[in-house]
Amino acid sequence: MIESTDAVDRAGQQPRPVNDEVVRITGLSKTFHKRGLSALDDVDMVLRHGTFTSVIGPSGCGKSTLLKIMAGLIPASSGEILLNGVEVTGPRQDIGIMFQQPTLLPWRTSLENVLLPIEIRSGSAAAQARSADALQLLELVGLEGFDQVRPFELSGGMAQRVAICRMLVTGPAILLLDEPFGALDELTREYMNVELQRICRERDATSFMVTHAIPEAVFLADQVFVMSARPGRIATIVDVDLPRPRTLDMMTTPEFGALVRRVRHELDMGIGGGGEQ
């Protein structure tokens, strides 16, 4: 893997730990008592600074639950999540999150949508003061000049770019992406993946993406976590050592094909081993 050495930490976040460890999860489990369902069982993982991690697994393997627990949105039943050395006990400013739907507020302009997290946490004046940063972010995602446009005038891909800006505006230490481009058409989706790679590299971001598309998982990731279902656990980690920046052309190379096959094989093993479906 080629590490970009000139990547600047523009987000102005906390000094990164010496060991480059952004997230450490140990023994994480989640049981939904109402349904008596064990969604996650004894998950361990480490996310290092500047890396991209994809999580893939059959539906119902708890990958979305895992992401929401990491975001502090739902509590874990047991285990521990450390983000920059501090335990995650609830939502935090240094956690950025993005969903399958852009979830933009339709009555707000792109700029106002991007500034929403600042406005919620620190008030309108603080948000106003950060306008320049927000405009810079819109420029970064290729939406220069679209700051006064409202969501209904944006295409699906453009709306998701605004959502990316809103996620980045607080300078989060970790980006949690819950099938971010799952609702887009195939061509737009491939294009957005290339864009996401570029944005993550420019921001030197640490990213964690849930997806159900194997090529997408491989294309973006430094490591792919393959999960098995019932109970959800990480079955295998597939390291992706393709050079960066990756291009769509690479998806036709034998190396890429081999990695996709490997992930698919591991997935099939996980489903087969998971038993009672």
Added chain:
Amino acid sequence: MIPKAKEMAGPVEMSDAEALWYSGKWIDRVPQSVSVTVLGLGMLGLWWLIAELEFVSRILLPGPAETFEELWDATKNIVSGGHIAEGLWITTQEVVWGFLLAALAGFVLGVVVGETRLGKRAVMPYLVSFNALPKVAFAPVFVAWFGFGVNSKIVMATFIAFFPVIVDTAAGMLAADDDTLMLFKSMEASRWQTLLKLKLPSALPFIFAGLKTAAVFSVVGAVVGEYLGGGHGLGELIRFSAQTLRIDRVFALIVYLGVIGLLLFGLVAWTERKLLFWHKSEIFEIQVGTPG
């Protein structure tokens, strides 16, 4: 209760599927202003014909000519400040007060019901079943409680217009989608912030659907109140005219009742259009090219 573009007066937008279904039908090639006018004239003609052929006595069914004459007399009476002007003014006041009180109470209580667990779980079922009652049946009760003056009519108008507002507002409070609520949670938004910045704006299309129904219902409430509780409003004039078999005058007065309702409805619809510029019922498809 889900607001749709089709509730709006004026040209109705068709979906692609609908357009495909109807494509090639002759009605689509006629401008809407023409088809509306032709249908209106046709109905007037039918009315004229039925009255002229005296299928029913002319006293019971006056023709368009007599009705328009009576409408003209009523208009002259109103302009010169006669008893119809007084009736119009009284009924307008009852309708407007009834609407405003219903809108205010319905909105505030609707937010409380839709926002609290107790409201959603305990109060909402009562509201829904109460909403199904024939509320005009309560008119005699209000006359007994509030007398024969304007107050009993205002209360009746408020009572009947209140339910669509509270039910739609409460339903609207649940309109924000789960992911956006999750987003607000991730931004550590307080309950108050979530209410003001997400739930209330999301509820606006529902609230306006309720308000538009309330605009129409408040006229119904005021008139029913007048039918049963007397006074000097348009409802009483209509009741008296009907009793003396002046059906042409009844028709003329109903036109003026309609004017009150339409003006109020129009005002609400206009406000909605200004506030909900972002909502899909107000938006024609705008295409913007993808950059890059």
